[in-house]
Amino acid sequence: MENVEIIENASDADIAKWLENRLTRTLSSRDGPVTITVPGGSTPFPIIARLLEADLDWSRLVVWPGDDRIVPEDHEASNTGKLRALFEPAGAEVVTLTIMEQVPHFDLAWLGMGADGHIASLFPNTYPQLEEARRIIRLTPDPLPPEAPFDRISLTLPALLDSDAIAFVIRGEDKRAVLDEAVGGKNDLPVARLLSGAKQPVVCFT
Numbered sequence: 001m002e003n004v005e006i007i008e009n010a011s012d013a014d015i016a017k018w019l020e021n022r023l024t025r026t027l028s029s030r031d032g033p034v035t036i037t038v039p040g041g042s043t044p045f046p047i048i049a050r051l052l053e054a055d056l057d058w059s060r061l062v063v064w065p066g067d068d069r070i071v072p073e074d075h076e077a078s079n080t081g082k083l084r085a086l087f088e089p090a091g092a093e094v095v096t097l098t099i100m101e102q103v104p105h106f107d108l109a110w111l112g113m114g115a116d117g118h119i120a121s122l123f124p125n126t127y128p129q130l131e132e133a134r135r136i137i138r139l140t141p142d143p144l145p146p147e148a149p150f151d152r153i154s155l156t157l158p159a160l161l162d163s164d165a166i167a168f169v170i171r172g173e174d175k176r177a178v179l180d181e182a183v184g185g186k187n188d189l190p191v192a193r194l195l196s197g198a199k200q201p202v203v204c205f206t
């Protein structure tokens, strides 16, 4: 896949600088809001904390969680709660995912990946489709991930693909092997399905 670039051994600071540069370019290219979707889990939050040290017009940033666990925002498992605590003090808007939301085009779709090849909350047993008509879905992972055993709400493949660029942060040898298989078309996991539909640049920080 010639549109996929892998950047190895990227530190949180390297990734935050890449994000800062990309947001700076987008903010200076036009007026109005800049809209991105960001992952949950654990990896992104230290990166976001570094990113927020940058001197950007955060009031123009609209942040969509790529997915969340169906828990109150003050629950330790809430992605949205963590994103709100980080971005809102800087002046950015954090959207609450509901199936009623009109999902916009994203200037950047930033994703993580599980060792099972899931992205957002699109787990392998959900068989996510590129032709999915819905942009946001609620689902019950099966099996429930032990680290976050909750029902989910998630953007779908078409929603994530409606973006100018895709960025992954995928760390660990086991996950790298899954990514390499997906890039090589050797598995049909959710990450592979997303990559198969991506025409935009995809950067994978490992």
Ligand SMILES: O=C(O)[C@H](O)[C@@H](O)[C@H](O)[C@H](O)COP(=O)(O)O
Pocket (backbone or CB within 6 Å): 039, 040, 041, 042, 043, 044, 066, 067, 068, 069, 079, 111, 112, 113, 114, 118, 119, 120, 121, 148, 169
């Ligand atoms: O709600 C979630 O858990 C995430 O959105 C999920 O898709 C995450 O990105 C991966 O599980 C990787 O998580 P880590 O990068 O923290 O391992």
